[in-house]
Amino acid sequence: MxxxxxxxxxxxxxxxxxxxxxxxxxxxxxxxxxxxxxxxxxxxxxxxxxxxxxxxxxxxxxxxxxxxxxxxxxxxWFKRERSSDRLPERHHPDPGEAGSERLTMLDALSRLPKRQRIAVVLRIWEDLSVEQTAEIMACSPGTVKSQTARGLQTLRGLLSETIPEEVTT
The missing domain is CATH 1.10.1740 (Rna Polymerase Sigma Factor; Chain: A)
Structure with missing residues (x-):
């Protein structure tokens, strides 16, 4: 190069x-x-x-x-780990330090089906356009829209189960 x-x-x-x-x-x-x-x-x-x-x-x-x-x-196959006497250095903040709301959201996000999770992360967290997301996911813009909508709907349902009613109103 x-x-x-x-x-x-x-x-x-x-x-x-x-x-x-x-x-x-x-x-x-x-x-x-x-x-x-x-x-x-x-x-x-x-x-x-x-x-x-x-x-x-x-x-x-x-x-x-x-x-x-x-x-x-x-x-x-990721389970092929070798044991070591030393703990790895932590380069990233521990997600447990972020607060219960963030953990609740991450837990709900991890429960989404893969394609919905990818669409939601790209569109909402990464703030990418529908076209950019479609390019990354190798699918049509319509698929991105539907997967994002379904993912957000599923997230709302999951979060309404875990967040008390008085907090959401």
């Missing part, structure tokens, strides 16, 4: 690494799996960085992260 392309790639990664990590965490609810998914996405992006086939690096890396999270969920 040319030095100027390498510098552009490094700048892209430093500007978006935390955001991509949060995105991956919302999809899989595990910081370590999220870091692995982001790393795989960034490696794949690096391999294609100087090629003209990538129109939007953001959309490309997010699509790779979504695919990695889906594939790992299907395979269940």
């Amino acid at each position: 040319k030095p100027e392309a390498e510098a552009e790639y490094r700048e892209f990664v430093s500007a978006r690494l935390d955001q991509l990590g949060r995105f991956a965490f919302l999809l899989c609810r595990d910081w370590h799996r999220a870091e692995d998914a982001v790393q795989k996405g960034l490696v794949k992006l690096y391999l294609h960085w100087d090629k003209t086939t990538i129109k939007s690096p953001d959309a490309y890396v997010r699509q790779v992260i979504v695919n990695v999270v889906r594939e790992e969920a299907r395979r269940h």
Whole structure:
């Protein structure tokens, strides 16, 4: 890779690494799996960085992260962990420190079907357009709209079960 392309790639990664990590965490609810998914996405992006086939690096890396999270969920191969005497360093805030409302929302989000969860995370948390989300999910804009609507409806139902009535009114 040319030095100027390498510098552009490094700048892209430093500007978006935390955001991509949060995105991956919302999809899989595990910081370590999220870091692995982001790393795989960034490696794949690096391999294609100087090629003209990538129109939007953001959309490309997010699509790779979504695919990695889906594939790992299907395979269940992530359980191949090695034990160690040392605990890993914590680079991210513990989601348990964020408050009960956030935990309730994350729990409800994790109970959504995969495609609905991906659509809601991309559209609501990441604030992407329908077209950008469709590109990442490799589906039509209509599918994005329906999956987002169903996901939000399901979230409302899940949250109404866990939040007391006097709080919601």
